[in-house]
Amino acid sequence: MPPAAPKKGTPGAARRRWDRHAVERRVLGVARVVVIVLAAVAAAGPLLYGVVLSVRPFAAFVADPLALPSLSEIDIGTYATALRSEEDGGFGLARFMRNSASVAAWTTVLTVACSVLGAYAAVRLRFFGRDTVNGFFLAVYLFPGIVLAVPLFVLFSRIGLTGTLTGLVLIYMAQTVPVALYMLRGYFQAVPAGVEEAAEVDGCNRLQVIVRVVLPMALPGITATALYVFMIAWNEFLFALLFLVGDRERWTVSLGIARLGDFAVPAPVLMAGSIAITVPVVAGFLLAQRLLVSGLTAGAEKG
Amino acid sequence: MTGPSSGAGAGGGASAPVTGRRPRRGYRRRRGLTRRAREELHGRLLVAPTLLVVGGVVLLPFAAVVVLSMQELRLIEIRTLSPADLGVSLANFAGVLTASGFWAAVRTTLVYATATTAGSLAAGLALALALRRPFRGRGLMRGLALVPYVLPVVAAATITEMLLDPQYGAVNEAGRRFLGWQAPVDFLTEHRIDVAGLPVPAALSTVVAFEVWKSFPLAFLFLTARLQAVPRDVEEAAVVDGASPLQVFRYVLLPQLAGVLGVLALLRFIWSFQNFNDVYLLTGGAGGTEVVAVRVYRELVTNADVGSAAALGVLMTAALAVPLLLYLRLVRKGRL
Numbered sequence: 001m002p003p004a005a006p007k008k009g010t011p012g013a014a015r016r017r018w019d020r021h022a023v024e025r026r027v028l029g030v031a032r033v034v035v036i037v038l039a040a041v042a043a044a045g046p047l048l049y050g051v052v053l054s055v056r057p058f059a060a061f062v063a064d065p066l067a068l069p070s071l072s073e074i075d076i077g078t079y080a081t082a083l084r085s086e087e088d089g090g091f092g093l094a095r096f097m098r099n100s101a102s103v104a105a106w107t108t109v110l111t112v113a114c115s116v117l118g119a120y121a122a123v124r125l126r127f128f129g130r131d132t133v134n135g136f137f138l139a140v141y142l143f144p145g146i147v148l149a150v151p152l153f154v155l156f157s158r159i160g161l162t163g164t165l166t167g168l169v170l171i172y173m174a175q176t177v178p179v180a181l182y183m184l185r186g187y188f189q190a191v192p193a194g195v196e197e198a199a200e201v202d203g204c205n206r207l208q209v210i211v212r213v214v215l216p217m218a219l220p221g222i223t224a225t226a227l228y229v230f231m232i233a234w235n236e237f238l239f240a241l242l243f244l245v246g247d248r249e250r251w252t253v254s255l256g257i258a259r260l261g262d263f264a265v266p267a268p269v270l271m272a273g274s275i276a277i278t279v280p281v282v283a284g285f286l287l288a289q290r291l292l293v294s295g296l297t298a299g300a301e302k303g
Numbered sequence: 304m305t306g307p308s309s310g311a312g313a314g315g316g317a318s319a320p321v322t323g324r325r326p327r328r329g330y331r332r333r334r335g336l337t338r339r340a341r342e343e344l345h346g347r348l349l350v351a352p353t354l355l356v357v358g359g360v361v362l363l364p365f366a367a368v369v370v371l372s373m374q375e376l377r378l379i380e381i382r383t384l385s386p387a388d389l390g391v392s393l394a395n396f397a398g399v400l401t402a403s404g405f406w407a408a409v410r411t412t413l414v415y416a417t418a419t420t421a422g423s424l425a426a427g428l429a430l431a432l433a434l435r436r437p438f439r440g441r442g443l444m445r446g447l448a449l450v451p452y453v454l455p456v457v458a459a460a461t462i463t464e465m466l467l468d469p470q471y472g473a474v475n476e477a478g479r480r481f482l483g484w485q486a487p488v489d490f491l492t493e494h495r496i497d498v499a500g501l502p503v504p505a506a507l508s509t510v511v512a513f514e515v516w517k518s519f520p521l522a523f524l525f526l527t528a529r530l531q532a533v534p535r536d537v538e539e540a541a542v543v544d545g546a547s548p549l550q551v552f553r554y555v556l557l558p559q560l561a562g563v564l565g566v567l568a569l570l571r572f573i574w575s576f577q578n579f580n581d582v583y584l585l586t587g588g589a590g591g592t593e594v595v596a597v598r599v600y601r602e603l604v605t606n607a608d609v610g611s612a613a614a615l616g617v618l619m620t621a622a623l624a625v626p627l628l629l630y631l632r633l634v635r636k637g638r639l
Contacts, residue, residue, distance in 0.1 A: 024548045035433040036444065039426075042516055043447045047454070049473060050462040065476040114356065117349040127346025133354065135631055140361045142570070142627055144577035146596040147616035150603055151367035152360070157381050174360035177353050206345050235455040237580050242604070254457040258584060261461050271465065274458035285453045289446050296521075297528035 047278065054078050054271035061267070078272035091265060092248070093273050096256035100277075103165050103252060104233035107172040111180050111229045112222060114173070119184035120210050124193065141178035145238055153242050162243045165250060171239050176229045183228065183295040187221025188214060224291035227284050234281060253277040365620075371613035372396070378607035395614035399602075402611075404593065412594040415511060415582075416575040422515035423571050424564060427522025431530055432552070445527070452520035460584035463513055467491060492590045506590030514581050518574070522567050529563045530556070569630045573623060595619055 053061060055076055056069040083097075084090020121127065122134055152171060153162065161167035191214055199213045215222065237254040244250045251259065257273050285292065336344065373391050376384070399405060430448060434441055451459065466472050469487035478484035488496060493505040533556060541555050579596035582588060588597040595615060602612035 021547045028548050032433045035429045039430045039433075039448055040444060043450045043520075046459065046462045046466065047450065049466060050458070053465060062471050065471045065473055066480070114353045118353040121346045121349035125342045125346035125349070127343045130346060131635075133350055135634065137353075137357065138634060139627060139631060140357050142573050142623075142630065143361060143365070144596070144616070144619055144623065146577055146579045146599050147368060147620050148361060148364050150599065150609065150612045150616050151364035151371055153603065154371060154381050154384075154609060155364060155367060158384065170356070171360055174357050177357060181353070206341075206349075231453055235453075235457075237455075237457055237584070254455055257455075257457045257461055261464070267465060270461060274455075274461045277455055278458045281453055281455060282450060285449070286446055289449070293449075293524060293528075297525050 047275070047282075050271045050275050050278075054268050054275050056268060058266055058268050075268075078266075078268045079276060082269050082273040082276060091256075091260055091269065091273065092251075093253070093256060093276060095249070096251050096253045097277065099165065099250055100234050100252040100254075103168050103172065104230045106165075106169045107176060107233040108226050108230045110169065111173050111176045112226050115177050115180035115184050115225070116210065116215070116222065118177070119181050119188055120214060122181065123185055123188040124196070137178040137181055140174070141182075145175065149238060149242055152239075156243065163247050163250065164243075167243055168236075168239055168252075172233045172236060175236075176232050179232075180225050180229055183225045184218070184221065186295055187218045187225070190221075191217045220291050221295055224288050224295050227288045228292060228295075231281050231285065234277075368613045368616050368620075371609055372617045374610045374613075376609040378603070378609055381609065395610040396618070399611050399614045399618065405598075407591075408593050408595050408598050411507065411592065412576060412596075415507065415514075415578075415592075415594055416572050418511045419514045419518065419575040419578075420568050420571040422511065423518045424522050424568055426515060426519035427524075427526055427567075428560075428564070430519070430523045431526035432556075434527065435530060448523055449520045451516050452518070454517075456517065456580045457584060459517065460513070460581065463585065464491065467509065491586045494591045504591055506586050506592045510582050510585050510592050513585060514575060514578060517581065518571060522571070525563055525567055526560060529560055533559045566630070566633055569626055569633070573626050573630065576623060576626075577619065 052069060055074045055078065057073055057075055060067075060069070060073055080090070082091050083094040084092075085095060086092050122130060156162045156167050161170075195217070196209050196213050199209050204212060235254060236252075237258065240252045240255040241258070244252065244255055245259070254277070257270070257277060260273060261270060370389060372395055373393065374389060375392065375394065434444060434448075467474050467490040469475055469489045474490070475484070475487040478488065488505065490505055490509045495502045496505045497503070538551055538555050541551050546554065577596055578594070579600060582592050582594050582597050583600065586592045588594070588601070596619070599612050599615045599619070602608050602615060606612075
């Protein structure tokens with residue numbers, strides 16, 4: 001909103017216009033507060049609701065769905081129940097988290113490795129088909145996952161990759177490489193080319209330049225990219241559902257919570273599970289927020 | 304590559320001159336390529352791993368989906384499928400296009416994608432404008448606003464289902480207590496409810512609202528970044544010239560934001576058009592929310608009909624080709 005207009009002596013002819021300004025400013029001022037409050041409620045409300053539900057005994061919740069839990073009735077045992085393995089009377093969430101962590105970690109390592117090389121090439125090197133390759137990656141990013149799911153399901157069943165976490169890692173890689181490339185390109189552009197040239201003159205070959213010069217200088221950006229990729233892999237649902245639904249041992253967090261939701265799992269435990277799988281993602285995001293935001297919106301300033 | 308030197312390690316005396324010569328050989332070999340040719344080679348080598356993965360997991364499957372769409376193929380036949388069994392038939396397309404509910408699903412998808420795009424952009428824009436002037440806690444609010452975007456969709460859907468539960472969900476309870484609702488509303492299954500005499504598609508509105516909630520942070524993020532780059536002096540000049548706040552927005556800010564808004568609209572439309580997760584998790588396609596993506600899944604998993612699922616997928620891709628090409632053209636022109 002623009003700063004308040006300087007109050008000049010208002011000549012009679014201009015009176016109506018100034019009135020309009022005052023009305024607009026008043027209305028917009030109120031709208032601004034409303035928007036901010038609504039956004040705060042929308043952003044934090046559901047999460048808080050989930051947290052409250054996860055620590056309230058179900059009976060108390062059914063009796064009064066809108067009340068806050070009293071201190072005496074707070075019960076964080078639901079988290080333990082959700083995390084414990086099935087043999088111990090729990091719901092196996094800890095195992096789902098281990099599966100997701102390993103899938104997401106492998107995806108992150110492989111995606112970042114591939115896209116560091118690719119992004120460097122896209123920023124610094126001129127080669128045949130560079131622009132085509134860049135456009136191609138963008139198209140991949142926008143290609144419907146559900147359409148790819150059909151042939152991937154068929155192909156992976158044929159070669160025995162459904163039911164394995166390896167298959168998922170491959171797919172997550174292909175899905176995250178484009179956005180990782182896009183983000184890394186932005187960060188690499190910020191590395192002055194002169195430094196690289198100096199390293200080259202000193203006898204570094206191309207890979208050494210990337211590893212010894214570009215990587216350290218773009219490290220914050222690479223960390224942010226890695227985090228984003230991890231987040232996507234951790235959250236992914238569709239392919240986990242298609243490939244792993246029959247194999248409870250290998251369920252990922254998303255699939256696990258979705259399936260548990262279909263069983264008769266006590267609501268507070270289900271909420272505890274939802275919050276437990278959300279916390280790592282939100283915490284990681286808030287830690288790296290500034291970097292992530294600048295990486296994602298690198299192109300937006302140009303308009 | 305290291306042919307001459309690798310065997311020479313045994314004789315200590317002889318190896319010294321050989322290893323001494325090696326780097327120079329390599330150096331000369333590299334010099335053999337011009338700097339330009341090396342750049343060409345390295346560029347291709349460096350994108351090769353990415354291309355390989357993306358080609359294998361996206362391009363190859365895309366070719367496969369076209370082939371599969373022309374087969375009469377059931378899920379159980381996959382294990383024994385060999386290239387010799389492949390034929391060419393358009394029966395799947397005919398079947399899919401005339402199946403009951405197909406055109407309804409197309410309409411639902413279009414409504415869903417359009418409404419989501421509009422809502423997501425409007426909400427993102429409103430918040431970006433509201434947070435433009437600094438105040439205490441603005442940084443916190445900016446971070447908070449992005450939370451819906453990074454939440455695992457499954458967790459978000461599970462919590463939403465609980466919120467909207469007809470028996471003990473907070474929304475229905477609040478409606479009963481404060482708004483005098485007579486009967487609980489099942490937001491996730493009811494086709495239509497009457498609001499003040501007007502029929503409202505309840506379930507569809509709910510999934511649209513959910514996707515708007517999940518996606519407005521991205522619009523907010525990009526619009527905020529773009530707003531920060533708007534030169535202050537133009538705006539100040541407009542104010543000095545007597546423009547009202549709305550006029551400043553309409554004639555100064557909006558033209559500056561138009562490019563980003565266009566790109567965001569295109570992207571959101573493409574993403575919402577193909578969205579499977581939200582609708583599947585919330586309603587499973589019930590209550591008039593069956594979008595084409597959910598139908599693809601149903602053909603594949605529930606009906607075990609690979610050919611029809613593939614045919615639907617091909618049709619979906621064809622429908623998306625227009626916005627996709629439009630987007631790529633914008634990118635070429637350097638808009639984003």
